[in-house]
Amino acid sequence: MSEPEHVPVCRPELPSAEAIATYIRQIDACRQYTNRGPLVIELEARLARALERAPHAVLASATGTAALEVAILATAGLARPERPLALLPAFTFAATALAVERCGYAPWFVDIDPGTWMLDPGALARHPMIGRAGLIVPVAPYGMAPDMTAWEELMSRTGLQVVVDAAAAFEAVMDAPALISASVPMMLSFHATKTFSTGEGGAILWDNPAGQERATQVANFGFLRSRECRVAGTNAKLSEYHAAVGLAMWDDFTARRAAYARVSGAYAQGVAENRGGPLGGRLHLPPRISSAYALFEADSPAQFSASETALHAALIETRRWYETGLHTQPHFAGAGADPLPVTEDLGGRLIGLPMSHDLSGADIALILTTLQGAVLPARAHA
Numbered sequence: 024m025s026e027p028e029h030v031p032v033c034r035p036e037l038p039s040a041e042a043i044a045t046y047i048r049q050i051d052a053c054r055q056y057t058n059r060g061p062l063v064i065e066l067e068a069r070l071a072r073a074l075e076r077a078p079h080a081v082l083a084s085a086t087g088t089a090a091l092e093v094a095i096l097a098t099a100g101l102a103r104p105e106r107p108l109a110l111l112p113a114f115t116f117a118a119t120a121l122a123v124e125r126c127g128y129a130p131w132f133v134d135i136d137p138g139t140w141m142l143d144p145g146a147l148a149r150h151p152m153i154g155r156a157g158l159i160v161p162v163a164p165y166g167m168a169p170d171m172t173a174w175e176e177l178m179s180r181t182g183l184q185v186v187v188d189a190a191a192a193f194e195a196v197m198d199a200p201a202l203i204s205a206s207v208p209m210m211l212s213f214h215a216t217k218t219f220s221t222g223e224g225g226a227i228l229w230d231n232p233a234g235q236e237r238a239t240q241v242a243n244f245g246f247l248r249s250r251e252c253r254v255a256g257t258n259a260k261l262s263e264y265h266a267a268v269g270l271a272m273w274d275d276f277t278a279r280r281a282a283y284a285r286v287s288g289a290y291a292q293g294v295a296e297n298r299g300g301p302l303g304g305r306l307h308l309p310p311r312i313s314s315a316y317a318l319f320e321a322d323s324p325a326q327f328s329a330s331e332t333a334l335h336a337a338l339i340e341t342r343r344w345y346e347t348g349l350h351t352q353p354h355f356a357g358a359g360a361d362p363l364p365v366t367e368d369l370g371g372r373l374i375g376l377p378m379s380h381d382l383s384g385a386d387i388a389l390i391l392t393t394l395q396g397a398v399l400p401a402r403a404h405a
């Protein structure tokens with residue numbers, strides 16, 4: 024029996040063994056395997072150059088989650104009893120709130136703005152819990168560009184540290200390096216599901232030499248130029264092996280971005296043509312979001328279910344990347360939260376569609392035709 028045809032929601036392709044081999048041989052020759060070895064330094068330097076910054080502005084880490092913890096510890100530090108809360112959105116991946124918790128903060132979930140899908144800096148300045156908060160962690164959902172100027176302003180107005188979870192926003196920052204701030208660190212993820220990957224990995228983007236030196240110390244057991252633990256820390260270092268994957272991925276990243284652009288272009292064209300007519304304006308595609316995602320925004324939870332059912336029947340995999348908000352995940356059920364109507368509404372209507380750099384035109388056509396079939400009858404009933 025043959026396997027049925029199946030369109031996976033996410034199908035990463037990292038560098039081949041051949042592409043990594045030249046870098047692995049450098050590790051063999053040098054015999055330094057971690058602790059900021061030559062390949063990590065080279066990867067940071069290449070990324071910093073692409074982002075039009077000095078090398079200190081990019082600090083690689085073992086995972087995106089670890090980068091977030093390190094950025095928090097290097098700025099706000101561990102939570103203090105008089106300011107135990109961290110304000111963050113529930114419209115995000117679990118890692119955001121877990122990182123905050125690892126640094127001793129109690130997550131307090133704040134709703135997002137329906138237009139930007141992000142926290143509203145103006146509303147946060149007046150938030151009733153601001154006096155109990157020691158940290159604000161805005162999220163750039165689906166790799167959208169965060170408004171760093173607004174976050175810098177909020178930080179100077181409130182005196183509260185802001186650290187941005189921009190896990191999927193590498194492309195947005197590449198296209199607008201001015202987003203990199205000297206005061207507000209931004210975290211990236213290099214997980215395999217993201218567009219640029221080291222397998223597991225991440226980075227702190229922060230144009231602040233003293234701050235990045237603190238982050239380097241936090242990421243290495245609180246050690247700096249000695250084996251004395253001086254600050255709250257962890258082990259968040261990227262290994263040379265992961266850096267080898269990143270360097271090989273970077274060698275080919277221009278071609279990878281072009282391949283992604285062809286796929287998102289095909290999605291957009293499919294929507295624009297008759298075949299996708301009723302879907303007009305309801306697909307969220309790169310470059311507004313990361314090339315790792317294509318999202319369909321259903322009109323209603325009923326249309327979400329009809330669409331999901333139809334896609335699954337056609338053996339097309341989907342994902343609710345942020346589920347229905349972190350406050351609905353069992354571990355965070357007891358966390359403090361504002362009313363979250365926008366998060367709940369959007370979480371109930373956004374479907375993650377298949378996306379990969381080599382998604383075929385035939386698969387895209389099948390996805391759009393299936394979606395349209397699901398959407399039309401649902402609308403007729405409405």
Ligand SMILES: *Cc1c(COP(=O)(O)O)cnc(C)c1O
Binds near residue numbers: 086164
């Ligand atoms: C991917 C992602 C993370 C986690 O990054 P890891 O590298 O997997 O630790 C955190 N936050 C958001 C919004 C993400 O998309």
